[in-house]
Amino acid sequence: MSDAPTRTIRVDALTRVEGEGALSVRVRDGQITELEFRIFEPPRFFEALLRGRMYDEAPDIAARICGICPVAYILSASQAMEDAFGARVEGALRDLRRLLYCGEWIESHVLHAAMLHAPDFLGLPDAFALAKRHPDLVTRALQLKKLGNRILEVIGGRAIHPVNTRVGGFYKAPATEAIRALAEPLLRGLDQALALARAFAAFDFPDHRADYLCVSLRHPDEYAIHEGRIVSNRGLDIAVSEFSDHFREDQVPHSTALWGAARGGQAYLVGPIARFNNNFARLTPIARQLALDLGLKPPITNPFRSILARMVETVLACEEALRLAQAYERPALPAVPITPRAGTGHGATEAPRGLCYHTYEIGADGRILSARIVPPTSQNQGRIEDDLRHVIGRNLELPDAALALLCERAIRNHDPCISCATHFLRFAIDRG
Amino acid sequence: MSTPAWPGLVIGVGHPERGDDGVGPAVAAALARRGVAAIAHPGDGADLLMRWPLDRPVIIVDAMRAPLPDGEIRRFDALADPPPAEAFALSSHALGLGWAIAMGRALGRLPPRLVVFGIAARRFGPGSGLSPPVARARDEVTRRVLAEVGR
Numbered sequence: 001m002s003d004a005p006t007r008t009i010r011v012d013a014l015t016r017v018e019g020e021g022a023l024s025v026r027v028r029d030g031q032i033t034e035l036e037f038r039i040f041e042p043p044r045f046f047e048a049l050l051r052g053r054m055y056d057e058a059p060d061i062a063a064r065i066c067g068i069c070p071v072a073y074i075l076s077a078s079q080a081m082e083d084a085f086g087a088r089v090e091g092a093l094r095d096l097r098r099l100l101y102c103g104e105w106i107e108s109h110v111l112h113a114a115m116l117h118a119p120d121f122l123g124l125p126d127a128f129a130l131a132k133r134h135p136d137l138v139t140r141a142l143q144l145k146k147l148g149n150r151i152l153e154v155i156g157g158r159a160i161h162p163v164n165t166r167v168g169g170f171y172k173a174p175a176t177e178a179i180r181a182l183a184e185p186l187l188r189g190l191d192q193a194l195a196l197a198r199a200f201a202a203f204d205f206p207d208h209r210a211d212y213l214c215v216s217l218r219h220p221d222e223y224a225i226h227e228g229r230i231v232s233n234r235g236l237d238i239a240v241s242e243f244s245d246h247f248r249e250d251q252v253p254h255s256t257a258l259w260g261a262a263r264g265g266q267a268y269l270v271g272p273i274a275r276f277n278n279n280f281a282r283l284t285p286i287a288r289q290l291a292l293d294l295g296l297k298p299p300i301t302n303p304f305r306s307i308l309a310r311m312v313e314t315v316l317a318c319e320e321a322l323r324l325a326q327a328y329e330r331p332a333l334p335a336v337p338i339t340p341r342a343g344t345g346h347g348a349t350e351a352p353r354g355l356c357y358h359t360y361e362i363g364a365d366g367r368i369l370s371a372r373i374v375p376p377t378s379q380n381q382g383r384i385e386d387d388l389r390h391v392i393g394r395n396l397e398l399p400d401a402a403l404a405l406l407c408e409r410a411i412r413n414h415d416p417c418i419s420c421a422t423h424f425l426r427f428a429i430d431r432g
Numbered sequence: 433m434s435t436p437a438w439p440g441l442v443i444g445v446g447h448p449e450r451g452d453d454g455v456g457p458a459v460a461a462a463l464a465r466r467g468v469a470a471i472a473h474p475g476d477g478a479d480l481l482m483r484w485p486l487d488r489p490v491i492i493v494d495a496m497r498a499p500l501p502d503g504e505i506r507r508f509d510a511l512a513d514p515p516p517a518e519a520f521a522l523s524s525h526a527l528g529l530g531w532a533i534a535m536g537r538a539l540g541r542l543p544p545r546l547v548v549f550g551i552a553a554r555r556f557g558p559g560s561g562l563s564p565p566v567a568r569a570r571d572e573v574t575r576r577v578l579a580e581v582g583r
Contacts, residue, residue, distance in 0.1 A: 131538035
């Protein structure tokens with residue numbers, strides 16, 4: 001047995017992420033010999049819970065996976081059912097879904113960027129310290145979060161776990177005036193999002209270069225949020241129904257979340273950087289100009305710049321929501337007719353943290369025979385570990401506390417939602 | 433001569449369909465029926481902070497997890513003696529009342545007077561309604577708030 005010096009670094013409880021996780025690293029003779037990004041939040045068994053339930057219960061049950069991005073789960077599940085039953089949601093109902101999703105992107109992106117991520121770049125411990133130093137910045141973020149919540153309330157009936165959505169559309173189509181009244185606060189929100197993005201662009205970003213396999217939806221006519229084909233920056237272009245042919249989930253001993261990888265075993269990235277890199281040409285005009293002003297062009301290879309990609313998307317969500325709110329006319333019917341039949345359906349949307357894929361097998365009586373839900377964080381785990389190996393390998397000279405902090409930052413770059421992935425952080429490094 | 437209306441706002445925090453978590457909205461509804469300005473709020477601290485008025489007194493009523501018998505009531509003068517944040521935590525996915533008060537203090541965004549009534553509870557199952565001790569606490573807190581606002 002070697003007498004070479006070993007070093008162990010542990011982060012026992014990761015902060016400023018949603019859920020519970022940890023990181024342990026073993027270094028021997030200046031080389032990382034073991035690195036585990038561990039998710040120990042208990043498994044939540046949502047897929048088993050859905051078996052035997054009626055098809056129309058799936059969106060509301062799946063929504064309980066996450067209190068921050070329930071719309072992602074609602075719409076991915078709804079679209080999977082509509083795919084199974086041959087239903088198409090188009091026109092004003094489709095626009096209303098996109099507007100609802102913009103509200104979720106605004107509230108989730110701003111919560112992470114300003115409250116959880118921004119303190120990292122200023123050497124501050126948390127959002128309270130940030131508020132004391134930059135109250136204007138935090139106030140803007142809170143106003144934007146309130147705006148995102150408001151959109152969810154007006155369309156979905158309430159801000160957390162909306163109740164007005166259903167397979168096929170909505171229970172009640174909001175009044176034309178109620179949606180158009182969102183335009184004025186959205187105009188203010190657009191200015192606030194631009195100001196926040198420009199403030200964050202002044203941060204110092206640690207050096208990091210990663211050759212990401214970026215996976216996201218792509219839509220021919222718009223920046224994909226709630227519909228599209230699954231594409232990568234390396235030529236993949238598949239229908240949502242082909243997801244399982246190209247991507248897999250594995251169990252790993254150190255995590256209660258399944259571990260996503262491409263079929264060839266390669267870790268891949270979903271989320272704002274992946275979307276930005278794959279869909280830059282489809283950014284809305286103000287978001288695109290902002291990106292160019294900030295020097296952001298595809299491919300983004302530095303994950304620490306994810307905060308800027310997230311803010312470009314916040315601006316985009318405000319622009320899109322404004323356009324949709326101004327053009328809204330109450331549809332004649334709140335939903336398209338749904339006739340259940342035996343079959344299999346697939347749905348995928350872009351949750352704020354990345355691709356959210358659902359598939360369901362439905363019996364002739366409309367009951368769910370099997371369910372599979374692939375949230376963004378389980379897909380990003382392998383890529384997060386790769387980022388950590390890079391960050392630790394380049395910074396081994398740092399003392400444990402400083403290295404642990406840098407690792408936490410590298411993890412927060414990806415806004416992991418551990419509770420979703422278990423359906424995450426303690427840090428440990430063993431240097432001997 | 434009628435008593436001048438209390439200028440403040442009561443916010444009942446909670447979810448009406450989640451058992452004892454509905455006690456805040458239930459108190460708000462009872463007070464609204466008595467003509468007191470009162471609203472319900474689901475409890476997202478980042479949102480709550482942006483909705484409470486900065487120029488009027490605010491009273492918040494919320495269920496709390498605490499090592500106390502169910503229905504036990506605690507009153508906090510939140511500006512002088514903030515309630516323990518963990519008692520009012522919402523979930524791993526949202527920021528609760530404690531976060532809202534701490535952030536309001538950091539931003540200078542607090543009402544001139546902020547009172548919190550916490551009601552100890554533990555039964556939060558969907559659709560289970562208020563447990564008997566928490567239902568009794570609802571009536572007691574309603575009486576105490578009415579007295580506090582001079583009604």
